[in-house]
Amino acid sequence: MTITGVNSNVLKKGDPEPSAPAAGTYRLYNMRFCPWAERALIYLSAKGVPTEVVNIHLMEKPEWYFKKHYQGKVPALEHDGRIVIESGVIPEYLDDLLPENRFLLSDPYEKAQQKLLLERLSVVVPAFYGLFSLIKDASAKEEKLGNLKKALDEAEQLLQHEFFSGSKAGYVDFLIFPFFERIWWVSDIAGFAFPSPDHPKVAKWFKATSELPEIARVIQPLEKGHLFIKSYADGKPDYDV
């Protein structure tokens, strides 16, 4: 196992800054339920590089964390005295740094196409965030589920192969999966079906992708996802569930 600490203690205000990661190893500042951080986590897992995960309490951030990320957000990647932030930048950085095992293709046209596909698929992101209000108040259910359906219709149409990245999972799958996973978490709580037979290609992709070893070994169990989502919807996110 090259990834350690995925479920480690959550560091908060007052906790000391960990010493620098050992040379040649990677450290990911993470929050287990953050979809943006999960993009970087999945990428590191797929790269198979030695990685230590450090979980950050986002409501009570350690003072030193602002040296890692100027806004105090996750993810941030630290290695060999360098820090890289942003979930859209870290994967590309890792591909440039470790080109023997690339996921974002190096051919300029293919690379552009993959990025455009991710851009189009990103309709699922606002559709997902819009679902939170349903957990406490079902009054806008029709509208929110209508937005989700439109986003999933788009994804169904964009899925031309077994994976979004082609016959093998890659950049697009790794970066968009965390949002589909969270739609799945919310579906049980807010009372709608996902994955659903209305989007058969997406349903098949979701199952296959969630079972990939590089993903399965780093994601959170469904029950924990439920607990976190409920705490978040209550306005008191519980980072220790």
Ligand SMILES: N[C@@H](CCC(=O)N[C@@H](CS)C(=O)NCC(=O)O)C(=O)O
């Ligand atoms: N644009 C950033 C977004 C990251 C983000 O919003 N992370 C959230 C957690 S899911 C965060 O750190 N929130 C803490 C804060 O905003 O203070 C990225 O893609 O990396």
